[in-house]
Amino acid sequence: MIDLHCHLLPAIDDGPPDLGAALRLAQAQAAAGVRTVAVTPHAIAAWPNDEARIARGLIEMRTALRAASIPLELVHGAEVDLRWALGRSDEELSGLTLDGGRWLLLESPLTATAPLEEGVATLRRRGFEILLAHPERAPLLQREPQQVARLVRAGVRTQVTAGALEGRFGRHVQRCALALMESGLAHTFASDSHSAERRRPGLREPLEQAGFGAAVRLLCEEHPAMVLAGQAPPETVALKRRRGLLGRLRG
Ligand SMILES: [Fe+2]
Structure with missing residues (x-):
């Protein structure tokens, strides 16, 4: 499996x-069956990570993985904040895309008033494709889910977070994640893991448990590989849900 959202680099x-x-x-x-991880440290005012810093961390981490025989x-990647991205040059943003391609992992704003659609349109006009990280956690998208549908029609693709589907961010976020998946608006699924213990990895089990x-x-696998290859996953993703595996997840 390929995990396109993971805060793996240390102390960044x-x-x-x-x-x-x-x-x-x-x-x-x-151990969870992931073979490829996009390292996606925050790129935001509080953590203004740039291409060079992320590349240095990546080299250090690859060396450590080899020494520890971890397969x-x-x-390369980053989780880019919208307002921060809008203030960066094309060259700066190009150094933050997933595997150096055209796709930016854009953090869904956690504030209720961010200019998401306008900002995304600006970034797309500048030639960047947008993979929207955890829309299910964004208050403005929870309030107006049709905004996600409009963004997807405009070319945006989404990344639903494993912990959200598991209910780790509460029932409301869990219901929003389920709604995205059931309405064909979930294109990729990632861990957004921050450590082995807190917001830990694992993709297969949460999906299986939710049916x-x-x-x-x-x-x-397939859609994340398309993104890394510079392609767009299909606009609508019809998913079959096997019900009744977990009563508490009844949507
Ligand atoms: Fe993240």
Whole structure:
């Protein structure tokens, strides 16, 4: 599987505080069946990570993975804040895309008043494709889910977070994640993991528990591979849900 959203690099944002913790997270990723991880530290005013800093962390981490014999491939990336992105040059933003391609992992704004649609349109006009991280957690998208549908029609693709589907952010966020998946608006599924313990990795199990086991290949392999190859996953993703696996997840 390919995890397109993971705060794996040590001491660069609110992910692992040191190399040992980062290696534990990497080990947990590999144990969960993930073979490729996009390292996506925050790129935001509080953590203004740029291409050079992320590249240095990536080299250090790859060396440590080899030394520890952890079979995990890493690709370059960042989780980019909307307002911060709008203030960056094309060259700066190009250094933050997933694997150096055209796709930016854009954090869904957690404030209720961010200019999301206008900002996304601006970034797309500048030539960047947008993978929208965890729309299910964004208050403005929870309030107006049709905004996600409009964004997707405009070319945006989404990344639903495993912990959201599991209910780790509460029932409301869980229902929003389910709604995205059931309305064909979930294109990729990622962990957004920050450590082996807190917001830990794991993609297959949360999908299976929610009745979407049949979607593992599509959401965690095929579509992420398309994004890394510079292609867009299809606009609508019809997912079959097997009901009754967990009564508490009844949508
Ligand atoms: Fe994240």
